[in-house]
Amino acid sequence: MKLTYEPVIGLEIHGELLTNSKMFCSCSADYGSAPEPNTNICPTCTGLPGAMPVVNKKATELAALVGLALNCSINKHNTFARKNYYYPDLPKGYQISQYELPIAEKGLLEVNDGSDNQLNVRVRRVHIEEDTAKLAHEKNYALVDFNRAGVPLLEIVSEPDIRTVEAALDYATKVRTILRYLGVNSGDMEKGVLRFEANISVRPVGSDEFRTRTEIKNLNSFRALVRASQYEIERQIKIYEEGGTVVQETLGWDDVRGVTTSQRSKEEAHDYRYFPEPDLPPLQLSDSWIAEIKSRLPELPEAKTSRFISDFGLTLSEARFLTSERTLANYFESVVSKSKSPAKTIHSWIAGEFMRYLNDSGLSIDDVTLAPETLAKLIDMVTDKTIGASAGKTVLTELFKNGGDPAQIVKEKNLLQMTDVNAIQEIVMKILNDNPKEVDDYNAGKETLFQWFMGQVARATKGKADPNVTKELMVKGLEERKK
């Protein structure tokens, strides 16, 4: 009988922390807006002889905030360490990181395994370190830009508790959402502010052994995470099925060819020679300091989702969508509080026309200038049938483009809904009279034509006719012409 295999996955997530200054010096951490290379630099972040690091307080606070959000315990006594290796992007010849005592450890995150089962993934540790410089490889040489050197990084390491690629994706997505909620990382994968590393092994289902794992480095999108993991799982299964053994190694992901490639074998693996950083005394965090950081924790996505379900009667997927971004959730709640319409309706507008407009225009929720009260006003006009749904869409587009007041736009564009039954009746009759062939076809059984008739009314009234009234009259009119 053929064995079935399951993957054992652990994820490392590296995220830059949104601080003004670098981790160990006062240079600006905003390397993205630096006018040119090597402008945000000083003796410390370029590793000049004698320069010393000083811990960025803000980064410590943000790291603790993440630790608390991931249900970790905070180490009141935590230490920095030197991770030694040579590379031109590492000016000191060592990276200052945390090793034995990270700022936070032993956390927990609930994720979905892809089959609607929830599972707990343990977070092994959250630690602070510094980013490297950026290399630009030319033909016979490479250029080094130290603007990024020393930017605060957070590393979040999970235990190997993940058993499906879907769960890995959900874990990564949830961590990204939490980082964005906390305002500690923009989550902008394209800019490289968040990177994943997957540790993967496979074993026969039912076994509890941990087999040799490989480590895939530098996965810089969710898509890469999923594809690389799937590829690597299949590669390892194939090796076992052919009677081979998996070699412990560090792999890269070739996104173009869709394959993992060997970078370093176990024998070639770096010995980082970690030891406590003698230039930095241990960080001593008091209970009151931790309590103060804890008080800054916002409502996190999971809690918000539950609340949206119970307070607003939304489904799980509706609530998940709205809470995927803190700003989106806040926007939704703000509209709800200003509107007389049901929350469900507001969700439909936001998930529908509102998002469609943003996606089509390449905008994000953070770019939206449309005031929640304005959107609330518009939705209420549809709800109380002052205007029709399609007119509402027209007004929304106008609001996005030029701003203004919904009532004013409705007036200017003459979009008030036709609710006069006689007027609508007149139009319905005209359409039925003008299209005898379609009426015959409909009555002969081609029922799909009904929408076509409705469309003709919408066209004739520029979408202003009350759709319920129209529908009623149309059904009646067609019925009358049935012989």
Add this chain to the structure above:
Amino acid sequence: MQLHNLTIREAHELLTTKKISSVELTQAMLDRIHDVDKKVKSYVTVTDDLALEQAKQADERIAKGENVTPLTGIPFSMKDCISTRGVRTTCSSKILENYIPQYNATVTNKLADSGAVLVGKTNMDEFGMGSSCENSALFPTHNPWNLDHVPGGSSGGAAASMSASLCTFSIGEDTGGSVRMPAGFCNVTGIKPTYGRVSRYGLIALASSFDCIGPMARDAYDCATVLEHIAGHDPHDSTTYNSPVPNYTTNINKPVKGMKLGIPKEYFVAGMEAGVESAMQEAIRTYEKLGMEIHEVSLPHTKYGLPVYYLLLFAEASANLARMDGTRFGLSVSDGAKDVIDIYLKTRHAGFGDEVKRRIMLGAYALSAGYYDAYYLKAQKVRTLLRRDFETAFSKVDILLAPTCPTTAFKLGEKTSDPLEMYLSDIYVVSTNPAGVPALALPAGFSNNMPVGMQLIGKHLDEATLFQVAHAYQQVTDWHKQLPQL
């Protein structure tokens, strides 16, 4: 009156009463350097132009009576491992031979603010690795008391420049005796302050958890004056103490009568040169006469001091020196290099001396996976024991007395072929650095016409007591006033 032989306070008196100018004093010192240092070779770089410019500014300060400190206008030399903006800082290594820092060490800034005048940078064992100054990759320095002998190390240039009256005070650096041991060999007074009392920012690191910048001068009083100006918390160095710097000279004249002097028995064992031993006994008698109580104490883990010190030093140094890679500053050897790793290898091969390479290899080894626990971690544990030794001793006595070295200055070349033998010359001075306690070296006599040094070891942050006890001794002896004939 010989301007180069003045103490800081004598020079200060003459400067502020306008009997001499700083330009005159500085010029006299520079003239003497260009004459005498041909023999001693204590300076790596003499900063004539900068010195005269600073002297001019000091004279203006004194003329206006504005912001005049006891160091204003006083010429000093500084060990070449402390960064000076625009003035090359070599660590006496080929790899930094032409390195010109873009920034000043905090100590450099503090001294500039005080109005002191930098006349030059002094020779040292390469990156501080050595006990004789013979490991300087540039040239060896000679002991002013006998040019065939070494000045000690690693701050050999600083001690020799002080001893030969080529500066009025000197700034050294002590990782495991590097101020005290050469001070003893050259008959000058020098202090290794408490670890963290003086900022290390801009000090090119040897072993970050041991390195202490400390002054050398003609006597304890002058050392106290200098330390007041360079000590204190530095926002750029997180390992500095926050506590305020006391005025060390305020109580320096207080009698030492009734204070308890501890003699660590482990420091007085076989192997000590007879003349050194007798000088120590005489010093103890002197203190007895001054009314101090003498107590024998034990520092039981002393024998582990040397291995613990060297092991941790190698480990830290191996990381500290990693930045010397030929890509951003200093020597870069890229001829025929295939890739960047090749540039590292060629640069470091050409740029580092044998002792540096030896220590980097041993340090990297001690930190390697599988060896870390047995070496580095164990050494850190023993370090705690060394610290406790001192705590226990200081629960019984106020201060400890010991020699700075088992012998007087040895001859050039005598110990260069045996690194272990060289390491042993640090046996009395290394334990204080892992413990972090302050220690002051001062002249205590002569043996075979070469100076004998003794050290006083004090409690954490209690430099004031060290100055007081050293000053009391120097009030009744004149060893520190003896000058070499050059």
